[in-house]
Amino acid sequence: MATLMDVAKRANVSKMTVSRVINHPDMVTNELKQLVYQAMQELDYHPNLIAKALVNNSTRIVKLCILEDIDTTEPYYMNLMVGIAKTLDLHQYSLQLVTRRNFDIGNCDGYIITGMRKEDLDWIKKLDKPVIMFGENRYGLDYVDTNNKAGTYRMAKLVLERGYEHLVYIGIDSKESFEYSREAGFIQQVQENQMIPELYRFENHSHLAEEFITKHWDEIESNTAFICASDRLAMGIERGIARCGGSIPDDYGVTGFDGVFLSQVASPKITTVKQSIIEMGSACGENLLDKINSKTSQGNLIFEPKISMGGTLRE
Amino acid sequence: MATLMDVAKRANVSKMTVSRVINHPDMVTNELKQLVYQAMQELDYHPNLIAKALVNNSTRIVKLCILEDIDTTEPYYMNLMVGIAKTLDLHQYSLQLVTRRNFDIGNCDGYIITGMRKEDLDWIKKLDKPVIMFGENRYGLDYVDTNNKAGTYRMAKLVLERGYEHLVYIGIDSKESFEYSREAGFIQQVQENQMIPELYRFENHSHLAEEFITKHWDEIESNTAFICASDRLAMGIERGIARCGGSIPDDYGVTGFDGVFLSQVASPKITTVKQSIIEMGSACGENLLDKINSKTSQGNLIFEPKISMGGTLRE
DNA sequence: TACATAAATGTTACCGATAACAGTTTTATT
DNA sequence: AATAAAACTGTTATCGGTAACATTTATGTA
Numbered sequence: 195m196a197t198l199m200d201v202a203k204r205a206n207v208s209k210m211t212v213s214r215v216i217n218h219p220d221m222v223t224n225e226l227k228q229l230v231y232q233a234m235q236e237l238d239y240h241p242n243l244i245a246k247a248l249v250n251n252s253t254r255i256v257k258l259c260i261l262e263d264i265d266t267t268e269p270y271y272m273n274l275m276v277g278i279a280k281t282l283d284l285h286q287y288s289l290q291l292v293t294r295r296n297f298d299i300g301n302c303d304g305y306i307i308t309g310m311r312k313e314d315l316d317w318i319k320k321l322d323k324p325v326i327m328f329g330e331n332r333y334g335l336d337y338v339d340t341n342n343k344a345g346t347y348r349m350a351k352l353v354l355e356r357g358y359e360h361l362v363y364i365g366i367d368s369k370e371s372f373e374y375s376r377e378a379g380f381i382q383q384v385q386e387n388q389m390i391p392e393l394y395r396f397e398n399h400s401h402l403a404e405e406f407i408t409k410h411w412d413e414i415e416s417n418t419a420f421i422c423a424s425d426r427l428a429m430g431i432e433r434g435i436a437r438c439g440g441s442i443p444d445d446y447g448v449t450g451f452d453g454v455f456l457s458q459v460a461s462p463k464i465t466t467v468k469q470s471i472i473e474m475g476s477a478c479g480e481n482l483l484d485k486i487n488s489k490t491s492q493g494n495l496i497f498e499p500k501i502s503m504g505g506t507l508r509e
Numbered sequence: 510m511a512t513l514m515d516v517a518k519r520a521n522v523s524k525m526t527v528s529r530v531i532n533h534p535d536m537v538t539n540e541l542k543q544l545v546y547q548a549m550q551e552l553d554y555h556p557n558l559i560a561k562a563l564v565n566n567s568t569r570i571v572k573l574c575i576l577e578d579i580d581t582t583e584p585y586y587m588n589l590m591v592g593i594a595k596t597l598d599l600h601q602y603s604l605q606l607v608t609r610r611n612f613d614i615g616n617c618d619g620y621i622i623t624g625m626r627k628e629d630l631d632w633i634k635k636l637d638k639p640v641i642m643f644g645e646n647r648y649g650l651d652y653v654d655t656n657n658k659a660g661t662y663r664m665a666k667l668v669l670e671r672g673y674e675h676l677v678y679i680g681i682d683s684k685e686s687f688e689y690s691r692e693a694g695f696i697q698q699v700q701e702n703q704m705i706p707e708l709y710r711f712e713n714h715s716h717l718a719e720e721f722i723t724k725h726w727d728e729i730e731s732n733t734a735f736i737c738a739s740d741r742l743a744m745g746i747e748r749g750i751a752r753c754g755g756s757i758p759d760d761y762g763v764t765g766f767d768g769v770f771l772s773q774v775a776s777p778k779i780t781t782v783k784q785s786i787i788e789m790g791s792a793c794g795e796n797l798l799d800k801i802n803s804k805t806s807q808g809n810l811i812f813e814p815k816i817s818m819g820g821t822l823r824e
Numbered sequence: 825t826a827c828a829t830a831a832a833t834g835t836t837a838c839c840g841a842t843a844a845c846a847g848t849t850t851t852a853t854t
Numbered sequence: 855a856a857t858a859a860a861a862c863t864g865t866t867a868t869c870g871g872t873a874a875c876a877t878t879t880a881t882g883t884a
Contacts, residue, residue: 197870208834213872223832243615244568245870247559248839255603269584269770279606283614288570290603291594299598300558301510400774426774433776436751455584459715459741459771461748512840523864528842538862560840563869831880842868850861 196237204233216241243286255302256282256482257290262309268426270454270471271308274328277475278306285483304482310335312369324485326478330371330494336485338478338495342372345467345499346379349449350421354387356507358419358447364403364431365423367395376423376451398423400430407434414440419447419507425456428464432506443508453502462505469499511552519548531556558601570617571597571797572605577624583741585769585786586623589643592790593621600798619797625650627684639800641793645686645809651800653793653810657687660782660814661694664764665736669702671822673734673762679718679746680738682710691738691766713738715745722749729755734762734822740771743779747821758823768817777820784814 202209207226214222215230222230233239247254258278260271279289290302305321307314308328315333318325327337350361363380366373377393384391396402403422407414407430422428428450432442440446442462450457453468477495485491517524522541529537530545537545548554562569573593575586594604605617620636622629623643630648633640642652665676678695681688692708699706711717718737722729722745737743743765747757755761757777765772768783792810800806 199870209871210835210873211833214833217872221832226833240616242563242870244559244562245839246872248557248563248841248870249872251839253559269587272584272587272590275587275590275606276608280608280611283605283607283611286615288603288605288615290598291590292598293591293595296595296598300601300603301555401776404776429774430776456774459744461716461719461745513842514840524841525843525865526863529863532842536862541863557840560869561842563840563871564842566869825884827883829880829882832878834875834877836873836875838872838874840869844865844867846863846865848861848863850859852859853857854855 195242196239197242198239200237201230201233201239204237205229252303253301254287255290255300256287256479257292257297257302257305259292259294259297259305259307260309261294261307261311261314268424268452268454269456270452270469273454273471274308274475274478277472277477278479279475280472281476281479281483285479287479287483304486306478306482324482324491326482326485328474328478330375330496332371336481336491336493338474338481339372339497340467340469340474340499341496342375343379343382345451345469346376346421346423347383348379348499349451349467349501350380350383352501353419353421353447353449353507354383356419356447356509358417358507360415360418361389361392361421362418363391363393363421363423364406364427365393365395366398366427368398373423380421396427398426400426400433403427403430404434404437405430407431408438411438411440414446416445419449422448422450425450425452425454425460425464425466428466428506429456429460432460432462432464443506447508448506457502457504460504465504465507466502467499468502470497473497510557511554512557513554515552516545516548516554519552520544567618568616569602570605570615571602571794572607572612572617572620574607574609574612574620574622575624576609576622576626576629583739583767583769584771585767585784588769588786589623589790589793592787592792593794594790595787596791596794596798600794602794602798619801621793621797639797639806641797641800643789643793645690645811647686651796651806651808653789653796654687654812655782655784655789655814656811657690657814658694658697660766660784661691661736661738662698663694663814664766664782664816665695665698667816668734668736668762668764668822669698671734671762671824673732673822675730675733676704676707676736677733678706678708678736678738679721679742680708680710681713681742683713688738695736711742713741715741715748718742718745719749719752720745722746723753726753726755729761731760734764737763737765740765740767740769740775740779740781743781743821744771744775747775747777747779758821762823763821772817772819775819780819780822781817782814783817785812788812 198209198212202212304324306326327335330339381391420431432448435446450464450466453466457464457466481492513524513527516527619639621641642650645654696706735746743763747763750761765779765781768781772779772781796807
């Protein structure tokens with residue numbers, strides 16, 4: 195690999211001039227700049243990031259901390275990573291995937307954290323490097339997330355427009371902020387229509403939702419739509435209804451939330467609130483890099499979700 | 510952060526002695542070693558990997574290249590990454606996730622590549638850094654994979670033991686090596702039992718498998734088991750049978766291959782050939798790091814799969 | 825034209841580690 | 855005890871960049 199020195203010799207200038215052409219081009223004559231550019235081209239010069247990192251006392255590593263148990267990990271994390279990696283690559287940073295166990299090994303320039311629980315707040319606040327959370331929180335930590343409330347709000351609206359008379363919300367039984375927001379969106383829409391909200395909560399496993407349906411099948415009225423807080427739950431609801439002989443979408447509607455993978459492999463495909471996870475990942479990356487380079491933090495970034503049409507709501 | 514120099518001063522020795530205590534402890538007196546160790550402890554010294562990387566002309570980055578289209582990406586890649594990351598972290602390497610598009614950005618010390626197609630062979634062979642493939646191949650590239658053939662071979666055996674009389678293989682319609690091996694395992698078992706193998710192939714989408722069942726339902730005899738090349742296909746088969754009113758596992762058996770996520774969210778849970786993807790990821794990491802540090806390459810590492818019991822085969 | 829000032833380029837030291845060599849002390853040998 | 859060999863420790867140069875300062879060259883002003 196060609197070094198600064200090689201380029202400098204070829205262009206008959208000092209290393210510093212080459213360095214300046216790269217980092218402070220306005221401090222160099224056009225004439226010399228041309229010489230240097232040419233030499234760089236001829237030698238196919240690429241700066242050595244390790245050397246750069248050494249002088250800057252940086253690592254060029256960003257850690258992605260997935261605090262959730264990896265066994266229950268949703269496929270959408272994959273997309274999140276792709277989004278983050280895409281951005282980081284562009285800026286010549288690399289992504290290190292860490293979990294609770296190996297969180298501390300090696301240092302880095304910043305963190306992207308997801309799956310935080312309340313107990314984690316303490317140590318996260320103490321981190322001495324910039325942090326971006328993936329997923330909304332109410333502790334003042336900068337985050338990137340979908341507009342969860344708007345997602346269920348609009349979905350509930352759509353469901354009503356499609357003529358379903360009874361709305362039931364199937365939520366995730368956890369105290370996380372995103373869940374509160376999704377519930378809030380549902381409740382608001384329902385109340386605006388002078389209806390009484392009906393909510394149930396389960397751990398985020400399709401079987402629990404399925405079981406719920408099969409157990410309460412005789413109490414469930416026809417023309418009911420289930421607004422679910424995840425595709426996973428929606429899949430269970432869908433299966434439960436199918437098993438009990440209910441007809442989707444004619445007599446029952448089902449909607450999910452996420453739009454990654456599961457909504458596609460379900461049958462019929464789930465009409466869901468689609469989060470653009472890859473873009474959100476990119477945003478996490480951009481946001482964090484801005485912080486690292488101490489430009490102004492962009493604060494929270496909230497993405498408007500889209501509704502992705504499947505076959506679980508009638509026309 | 511404390512540096513070598515800080516430690517050296519504290520211990521009243523030269524930088525070199527400290528460096529030696531770390532890298533060539535047998536060249537230093539016990540007495541000095543103690544002093545240095547103590548100083549390191551007191552200062553909470555951790556070597557600066559960037560500086561190390563600079564002298565060694567290394568990057569401490571490993572690229573994971575997922576060549577498959579990310580849209581169709583299976584959740585098990587997540588587990589693969591976790592496995593790789595776990596190992597790399599231990600050795601203070603970091604993982605960079607790349608795709609076809611951003612493959613070339615930045616350099617690295619080695620590659621882990623998955624989802625290779627035949628056309629990729631050329632450029633992969635030309636890479637000037639160590640490479641480990643995830644997934645078997647027949648081009649002589651070192652790889653880590655499950656024993657695919659043994660997986661279907663044993664699964665078919667189990668299915669026969671459970672008394673299913675007709676076996677049908679549902680494969681993935683691709684020319685990849687792992688698929689040939691899975692088919693071979695099935696065929697061998699079937700032939701050893703003097704039966705005629707029956708195989709069908711589809712793109713790896715659950716809907717295609719589901720459609721296959723519903724379309725050919727009247728031709729499908731009772732007491733048939735479907736050995737599928739992926740959980741995704743198995744899920745489709747399962748759904749198709751359910752939709753047609755068939756009873757699993759009493760009249761029909763279904764088995765999958767992978768054992769990550771999908772087999773769990775299906776209902777009933779799929780009896781599947783479980784790959785220990787996390788371990789395989791770790792193995793990829795270990796293997797690659799060995800190559801990078803030019804210890805002997807371990808060649809191919811083949812993991813024996815286990816059968817994970819779900820509810821899709823009768824007792 | 826002389827001199828102050830600004831602009832462009834070069835020199836040196838340094839980031840934190842290591843290899844190669846140099847210098848010192850210890851041990852072995854006769 | 856003298857000396858060679860071995861064992862240990864220190865010095866210097868280096869990896870590939872950049873900041874800070876030093877120097878040179880160009881420009882402006884009286």
